[in-house]
Amino acid sequence: MIDFADVTYRYPDGTNALTGASVSFQSGEITAIVGPNGSGKSTMARLMMGLLLPTDGRILVDEQDTRTTPASVIRRLVGLAWQNPDNQLVCGVVEDDIAFGPENLGLTTTEIAERIDEAEDLLQLGDIRTTSIHSLSSAQKQLVAVAGAMALRPSYLILDEVTARLDPSSSHRLLDGIRVWARDHRSGVIMITHHLSEVLRADRVCRLEALPSGGRVAAFGSPDEILRDAKHDDDVALESPLYDTIFRLEQNGVHLAGVPETVDELVEQLCR
Amino acid sequence: MSLNLEHIGVRAGGRMVLSDFCLQLEEGEWMAVVGANGSGRSTLAQVAAGLLKPRRGCVTFNGIDIWSRDGKPARARLGLVMQRAEDQFLGETVYDDLAFGLRQRRVAEPEVERSVEETLGLVGFDLQEVRGRSPLGFSGGQRRRLAIAAILVLQPKVLILDEPFAGLDCQARLDMVQLLEVLHRRGEMTILSLTTDLDFVMQANRLALLIDGKILLVGHMPDFVANRTLCREAGIMLPEVIRLALGLRERGWTVPILGSVGALESAIASQWGQRKHA
Numbered sequence: 001m002i003d004f005a006d007v008t009y010r011y012p013d014g015t016n017a018l019t020g021a022s023v024s025f026q027s028g029e030i031t032a033i034v035g036p037n038g039s040g041k042s043t044m045a046r047l048m049m050g051l052l053l054p055t056d057g058r059i060l061v062d063e064q065d066t067r068t069t070p071a072s073v074i075r076r077l078v079g080l081a082w083q084n085p086d087n088q089l090v091c092g093v094v095e096d097d098i099a100f101g102p103e104n105l106g107l108t109t110t111e112i113a114e115r116i117d118e119a120e121d122l123l124q125l126g127d128i129r130t131t132s133i134h135s136l137s138s139a140q141k142q143l144v145a146v147a148g149a150m151a152l153r154p155s156y157l158i159l160d161e162v163t164a165r166l167d168p169s170s171s172h173r174l175l176d177g178i179r180v181w182a183r184d185h186r187s188g189v190i191m192i193t194h195h196l197s198e199v200l201r202a203d204r205v206c207r208l209e210a211l212p213s214g215g216r217v218a219a220f221g222s223p224d225e226i227l228r229d230a231k232h233d234d235d236v237a238l239e240s241p242l243y244d245t246i247f248r249l250e251q252n253g254v255h256l257a258g259v260p261e262t263v264d265e266l267v268e269q270l271c272r
Numbered sequence: 273m274s275l276n277l278e279h280i281g282v283r284a285g286g287r288m289v290l291s292d293f294c295l296q297l298e299e300g301e302w303m304a305v306v307g308a309n310g311s312g313r314s315t316l317a318q319v320a321a322g323l324l325k326p327r328r329g330c331v332t333f334n335g336i337d338i339w340s341r342d343g344k345p346a347r348a349r350l351g352l353v354m355q356r357a358e359d360q361f362l363g364e365t366v367y368d369d370l371a372f373g374l375r376q377r378r379v380a381e382p383e384v385e386r387s388v389e390e391t392l393g394l395v396g397f398d399l400q401e402v403r404g405r406s407p408l409g410f411s412g413g414q415r416r417r418l419a420i421a422a423i424l425v426l427q428p429k430v431l432i433l434d435e436p437f438a439g440l441d442c443q444a445r446l447d448m449v450q451l452l453e454v455l456h457r458r459g460e461m462t463i464l465s466l467t468t469d470l471d472f473v474m475q476a477n478r479l480a481l482l483i484d485g486k487i488l489l490v491g492h493m494p495d496f497v498a499n500r501t502l503c504r505e506a507g508i509m510l511p512e513v514i515r516l517a518l519g520l521r522e523r524g525w526t527v528p529i530l531g532s533v534g535a536l537e538s539a540i541a542s543q544w545g546q547r548k549h550a
Contacts, residue, residue, distance in 0.1 A: 037443070038414075083439065084359075137310065139309070164438065194441045238442060249537060252537065253541060254541050264519060267519035271520075
């Protein structure tokens with residue numbers, strides 16, 4: 001568990017990025033973090049990794065306080081993949097790139113091969129295994145960057161808007177792979193996202209809001225609770241105009257059975 | 273007049289990225305080009321901005337070939353905001369970053385300060401508040417606007433934006449649309465925006481569809497709706513609300529396809545009520 005207890009992070013210039021956050025992220029679960037730009041989503045991710053230390057309050061990663069535990073220890077527990085894969089791919093060929101992290105952990109060749117196989121299998125990268133990184137599309141590069149982070153087998157994996165440049169089918173492939181990976185290794189996954197489909201696939205959702213005094217945790221719960229309880233459609237800050245429409249239809253008395261993920265699902269639900 | 277791309281051909285990696293490509297931008301027009309990944313979108317942006325000299329064809333600005341001997345001043349009036357422009361800050365402070373290009377052009381410092389202040393105001397910042405702050409200390413949407421300011425401060429006549437909405441949340445996208453509308457309405461700016469989808473392009477004067485390095489359709493949203501099979505094959509989705517209206521029509525609902533979102537929503541709400549009671 002990553003446990004935030006009344007965590008505030010203040011920039012050196014005195015402005016708050018995050019104020020009084022108390023939430024926990026469980027192993028084996030996928031938690032989505034949503035909220036508008038400036039609500040402290042990335043700050044929260046950096047705090048989990050020990051890249052930033054709380055100004056007030058404390059964060060425990062598997063019972064270890066990020067303020068007193070060496071950063072190298074926290075970094076092994078908490079991994080990160082972010083958008084913009086060009087900044088995180090280091091080798092010439094796909095399988096070498098995925099192997100780079102595990103090799104630096106000093107694993108045996110057999111263990112490394114097993115981890116590459118697993119990541120490639122889960123994200124269905126087989127046909128590009130020996131392809132040069134430079135000839136991949138940006139979507140493929142993004143999948144490889146995530147595979148590299150998975151191969152390190154952190155106890156918690158943070159995905160910072162990794163599906164921003166993926167089309168729906170690659171994005172589903174990635175999320176399905178991540179879910180199996182989280183279950184098999186009892187790892188926690190924390191996804192920062194603006195996508196409705198990812199929020200609906202998460203086990204829990206942490207909604208942040210941007211106040212003049214800084215970012216704040218506004219709500220924590222199941223995807224359905226969070227999406228239905230938001231007072232204003234901008235609160236969840238999803239990229240999808242569809243969610244805005246669903247939200248306003250509900251306010252106009254159209255009660256749907258669930259939150260539809262696609263336009264086709266919404267049409268189905270309306271016609272039911 | 274204004275920016276004219278004639279029979280452009282660009283070759284890269286053994287294939288034609290743009291082939292026999294023509295596009296004409298009228299002065300003061302906002303054109304939105306929509307193209308899937310790999311359609312040649314970013315190459316087109318670079319050619320239009322005078323950063324990439326095409327192998328074939330000709331780019332003219334107000335009648336002057338921008339690659340001719342007298343073309344340099346014309347090229348200086350074309351401004352490109354690249355993909356993820358916020359990763360390309362040059363100055364340590366907001367002020368230095370915006371002043372960079374002007375100082376390169378040997379503009380006197382009082383004039384630099386005046387231009388920087390005016391441009392920051394245009395994108396919604398107060399110079400005195402942000403002057404000494406690092407551009408990296410802002411949120412994603414704010415950084416994107418600062419990056420656009422760094423181009424605007426050079427007073428381009430044509431502003432070319434590659435994927436201006438990528439990676440921004442819904443509110444920041446709406447803010448960006450609003451900023452582009454303001455720039456456009458001030459009248460002096462011709463805008464060419466390039467995106468991968470048809471969301472957030474409603475305010476443009478004309479839309480163009482880019483497929484495999486060729487423009488296959490120039491028109492307005494109804495033309496794209498009429499050619500939705502072509503769009504789908506090119507990997508371009510119609511806006512979600514239009515797809516919703518089309519889907520409901522197929523199921524016998526009477527809903528407007530090209531009206532406002534509000535009109536669609538109230539049509540759905542009233543017919544949903546009637547259907548429940550029926």
